[in-house]
Amino acid sequence: MKLIHTSDWHLGRSFHGVGLLGAQEEYVDHLVRTVREESVEAVLVSGDVYDRALPPPDAVRLLSDAVTRLIDAGARVVLSSGNHDSAIRLGFASDLLSRAGLDIRSDVATVGTPVLVGDVAVYPIPYLEPAASSVTETLGVEQRTHTAVLGAAMDRVRADAATRGPRTLAMAHCFASGGATSESERDISAGGVAMVPTSTFDGVAYAALGHLHGAQDVAEGVRYSGSPVAMSFSEATHTKGSLLVEFDAAGGTHVDLVEAPVHRHLARVRGTLEQVLTSPEHAAAESAWVQVTLTDPVRPVGALERLARRFPHVLQLQFDPQGTATPVRSYASRVARREPLEVCCDFVSDVRRGAAADEAETQLLRTALEAGRVTADRREDEGRARSRGAA
Numbered sequence: 001m002k003l004i005h006t007s008d009w010h011l012g013r014s015f016h017g018v019g020l021l022g023a024q025e026e027y028v029d030h031l032v033r034t035v036r037e038e039s040v041e042a043v044l045v046s047g048d049v050y051d052r053a054l055p056p057p058d059a060v061r062l063l064s065d066a067v068t069r070l071i072d073a074g075a076r077v078v079l080s081s082g083n084h085d086s087a088i089r090l091g092f093a094s095d096l097l098s099r100a101g102l103d104i105r106s107d108v109a110t111v112g113t114p115v116l117v118g119d120v121a122v123y124p125i126p127y128l129e130p131a132a133s134s135v136t137e138t139l140g141v142e143q144r145t146h147t148a149v150l151g152a153a154m155d156r157v158r159a160d161a162a163t164r165g166p167r168t169l170a171m172a173h174c175f176a177s178g179g180a181t182s183e184s185e186r187d188i189s190a191g192g193v194a195m196v197p198t199s200t201f202d203g204v205a206y207a208a209l210g211h212l213h214g215a216q217d218v219a220e221g222v223r224y225s226g227s228p229v230a231m232s233f234s235e236a237t238h239t240k241g242s243l244l245v246e247f248d249a250a251g252g253t254h255v256d257l258v259e260a261p262v263h264r265h266l267a268r269v270r271g272t273l274e275q276v277l278t279s280p281e282h283a284a285a286e287s288a289w290v291q292v293t294l295t296d297p298v299r300p301v302g303a304l305e306r307l308a309r310r311f312p313h314v315l316q317l318q319f320d321p322q323g324t325a326t327p328v329r330s331y332a333s334r335v336a337r338r339e340p341l342e343v344c345c346d347f348v349s350d351v352r353r354g355a356a357a358d359e360a361e362t363q364l365l366r367t368a369l370e371a372g373r374v375t376a377d378r379r380e381d382e383g384r385a386r387s388r389g390a391a
Contacts, residue, residue: 001041001117001118001119001120001167001246001247002038002039002040002041002244002245002246002247003040003041003042003043003044003117003120003122003169003244003245003246003247004031004034004035004040004042004043004044004075004242004243004244004245004258005044005046005206005208005223005225005242005243005244005245005255006031006043006044006045006046006225006228006242006243007045007046007047007048007082007173007208007209007210007211007224007225007226007227008046008047008048008082008210008211008213008225008226008227008228009024009027009045009048009049009050009063009227009228009229010048010050010051010084010227010229010231011024011049011050011051011055011059011060011062011063012050012051012052012055012056012058012059013051013229013231015230015231015232015289015315016289016315016316017315018289018315020229020231020263021058021059021062022263023229023263023264024062024228024229025062026260026261026263027228027229027260027261028062028065028066028069029261030260030261031043031066031070031228031242032066032069032070032073034242034244034258035070035073035074035075036073036074038244038258039074040074040075040244041074041075041076041117041118042075042076042077042078042115042117042120042122043070043075043076043077043078044078044122044124044169044171044208045077045078045079045080045210046080046082046124046171046172046173046208046209046210046225047080047081047082047083047084047085047126047127047171047172047173047210047211048082048083048084048085048173048210048211049063049079049081049082049085049090050063050084050085050086050090051084052084053084053085053086053089054086054089067079067102071100071101071102075101076101076102076103076115076117077101077102077103078103078104078105078115078117078122078124078171079102079103079104079105079124080104080105080106080124080125080126080127080171080172080173080210081104081105081106081126081127081173082127082173082210082211083127083129083173083186083188083211084186085106085127087106087107087126087127088106090104090106091104091105091106091107094106094107103115103124105124105125105126105171106126107126108126108128108134108135108138108139108153109138110124110126111123111125111126111139111153111156111157112153112156112157112159112160113160114160114161114164114168119165119167120167120168120169120247121160121161121164121165121167121168121169122169122170122171123157123160123161123168123169123170123171123204124171125150125153125154125157125170125171125172125173126173127173127174128146128149128150128153130143130144130145130146130148130149131144135149136148136149139152139153139156140152146174146175146188146194146195146196147195147196147197147200150172150174150196150200151196151200153172154170154200154201154202154203157170157203157204158202158203158204161203161204162203165251166205166250166251167205167247167251168203168204168205168206168251169204169205169206169207169208169245170201170204170206170207170208171207171208171209171210172201172207172208172209172210173209173210173211174188174196174209174211175188175194175195175196175211175212176195176196176197176198176200176201176209176212176218176219176222176224177195177196177197177198177218178198178218178219179195179212179216179218179224180212180214180216181212182212182213182214182231182232182234182235182238183232183233183234183235184213184227184231184232184234184235185211185212185213188211198218198219198222199219201219201221201222204221205221205247205251205252205253206221206222206223206245206247206253207221207222207223208223208225208243208245209222209223209224209225210224210225211224212224212226213226213227213230213231213232213235213238214226214235214238215238215239215240215241215243215257221253223243223255225241225242225243226238226240226241227240228240228241228242228260229260229263230266233266233268233291233316235266236266236267236268236291239257239259240259240260240262241257241258241259241260242257242258242260243255243256243257243258244256244257244258264287264288264289264313265284265287265288265289266288266289266290266291267282267284267285267288267289267290267291268290268291268293269282269285269290269291269292269293269311270292270293270295270320271294271295272294272295272296273294273296273300273303273306273307276292276294276307276310277306277307277310282310282311285311286310286311286312287313288311288313289313289314289315290307290311290313290314290315290316291314291315291316291317291318292307292311292314292316292317292318293318293319293320294317294318294319294320295320295321295322295323296319296321296322297321297322297323297354298321298352298354298355299319299321299352299354299355300355301352301355301358303317304317340369341362341365341366341369344357344365344369345357345362345365348361348365
């Protein structure tokens with residue numbers, strides 16, 4: 001019995017202004033091929049199917065295409081809602097769709113009722129918001145914490161799992177203790193507490209978790225598949241993919257990471273502008289999506305434009321000045337007995353952290369000041385003429 005554990009598709013997501021739909025389509029193609037080649041019986045998506053509660057039409061079309069192709073390839077598809085999903089919208093027509101091989105679980109009332117895939121009992125747990133009265137009342141808990149509501153949900157799972165064979169699996173969307181975070185996950189803290197202990201998932205052979213975007217094993221039989229596509233530069237070192245979970249007859253599991261295709265690699269580059277533009281060690285970044293951190297003590301003029309000539313896909317520019325920057329004097333000390341042009345040039349230098357106005361910029365300021373002076377003189381002359389006429 002082979003299942004695929006995946007999560008955090010975030011369909012409709014963009015990455016620093018660049019849409020990820022193309023990369024997500026490539027992942028779907030890869031997933032369909034894997035289902036066929038490995039004779040996978042079910043694909044489990046542990047939450048955050050969409051990136052937001054109201055997904056764009058292209059994202060909805062991609063999900064429709066994905067589940068249709070996966071079912072046609074021979075797999076049952078099980079989706080559970082995450083904190084980014086709208087539970088009501090994702091769960092539309094779920095009873096009807098289950099007859100076609102698509103099981104969507106987004107209602108807390110369904111917790112503890114398994115989806116049967118052969119003799120494997122799959123227990124999808126939708127994201128449970130501790131602050132929602134519908135969640136705490138349905139599960140009969142008083143504490144509005146992730147640990148309390150997910151613990152009550154797993155009590156229901158264990159009660160049913162005890163009547164099944166050894167091959168049991170729970171799906172959940174949460175932050176389990178010991179997990180490593182990325183910059184792209186939304187905070188789900190409730191009362192300042194987000195994590196739940198991994199012991200919450202005792203009683204099932206495997207816990208297929210979602211929410212954290214890096215693939216990781218947080219306890220025996222408790223795993224995150226991670227997101228199939230990188231969504232922040234903090235994920236530059238991640239190996240993205242899906243987890244192929246194989247059950248043996250005794251309920252034991254063997255898990256392999258099936259790497260996903262990489263639409264475009266990520267690179268993080270750091271140094272002075274001159275180093276970044278000339279160093280051969282950054283050659284691989286020329287075709288990647290790039291985050292550049294410049295360490296020049298003074299912010300270089302036109303840095304982004306110059307960087308884009310070498311790195312056409314630069315998406316983020318950061319500054320972390322190192323060394324001694326040009327000292328900045330107070331405006332009062334600058335303007336004392338100074339010519340207007342000097343004051344303007346000082347202002348330009350200040351807002352650019354010490355980068356002085358060049359010759360062309362100085363000439364532009366000089367022309368503007370002269371035009372302003374001529375206009376002021378003309379208005380003053382016109383005012384005097386009106387005054388004399390009135391007299």
